[in-house]
Amino acid sequence: DTGVSQNPRHKITKRGQNVTFRCDPISEHNRLYWYRQTLGQGPEFLTYFQNEAQLEKSRLLSDRFSAERPKGSFSTLEIQRTEQGDSAMYLCASSFLQRALTDTQYFGPGTRLTVL
Amino acid sequence: KQEVTQIPAALSVPEGENLVLNCSFTDSAIYNLQWFRQDPGKGLTSLLLIQSSQREQTSGRLNASLDKSSGRSTLYIAASQPGDSATYLCAALTGTASKLTFGTGTRLQVTL
Numbered sequence: 001d002t003g004v005s006q007n008p009r010h011k012i013t014k015r016g017q018n019v020t021f022r023c024d025p026i027s028e029h030n031r032l033y034w035y036r037q038t039l040g041q042g043p044e045f046l047t048y049f050q051n052e053a054q055l056e057k058s059r060l061l062s063d064r065f066s067a068e069r070p071k072g073s074f075s076t077l078e079i080q081r082t083e084q085g086d087s088a089m090y091l092c093a094s095s096f097l098q099r100a101l102t103d104t105q106y107f108g109p110g111t112r113l114t115v116l
Numbered sequence: 117k118q119e120v121t122q123i124p125a126a127l128s129v130p131e132g133e134n135l136v137l138n139c140s141f142t143d144s145a146i147y148n149l150q151w152f153r154q155d156p157g158k159g160l161t162s163l164l165l166i167q168s169s170q171r172e173q174t175s176g177r178l179n180a181s182l183d184k185s186s187g188r189s190t191l192y193i194a195a196s197q198p199g200d201s202a203t204y205l206c207a208a209l210t211g212t213a214s215k216l217t218f219g220t221g222t223r224l225q226v227t228l
Binding site for chain 1: 159161
């Protein structure tokens with residue numbers, strides 16, 4: 001069990017550029033979550049997948065954000081036309097839903113995005 | 117909408133002291149409550165998870181309690197050590213999405 005991995009760990013970009021992050025969940029976990037954490041705040045839910053289906057998106061996820069999980073394994077989060085307000089830590093978590101709503105989420109180390 | 121609040125925002129204690137961190141939530145219809153530890157610039161490490169049907173969970177020097185009716189949870193740390201210095205976050209699991217709603221955390225510093 002290698003845990004949840006995220007790449008890159010750090011990303012510095014200029015305003016207006018596009019960025020893409022990758023999350024590799026624990027193998028065989030069927031649920032994958034994305035959260036965003038700004039400085040001094042707790043993480044906030046962005047979206048989640050069950051297998052390859054994206055089942056819920058937060059209103060925080062503007063139309064510049066898109067997430068995919070094409071084969072129900074790894075996921076990517078893309079931000080288009082980045083803004084300084086997008087600077088944050090982007091956290092990925094995965095879980096295995098065995099019984100309704102009792103799954104434990106395991107978090108990756110996060111990708112820290114800085115938009116200049 | 118679930119809201120989670122943590123008090124205090126920051127806490128500094130000398131090594132060896134016992135301490136309590138508080139977490140409150142507005143919607144008592146939670147499925148479970150988790151406590152996490154976060155070191156600066158790092159991801160989250162799960163410490164304890166309390167199911168909605170449970171009252172408390174223990175792991176080593178950590179004990180977490182849950183009172184759904186009053187919307188409160190506490191994390192008790194016994195005999196604190198400098199290595200316990202970190203930010204502690206509580207999160208309530210609600211809704212069909214099983215999404216976690218986090219508090220803003222308590223930043224703990226244990227001094228020598």
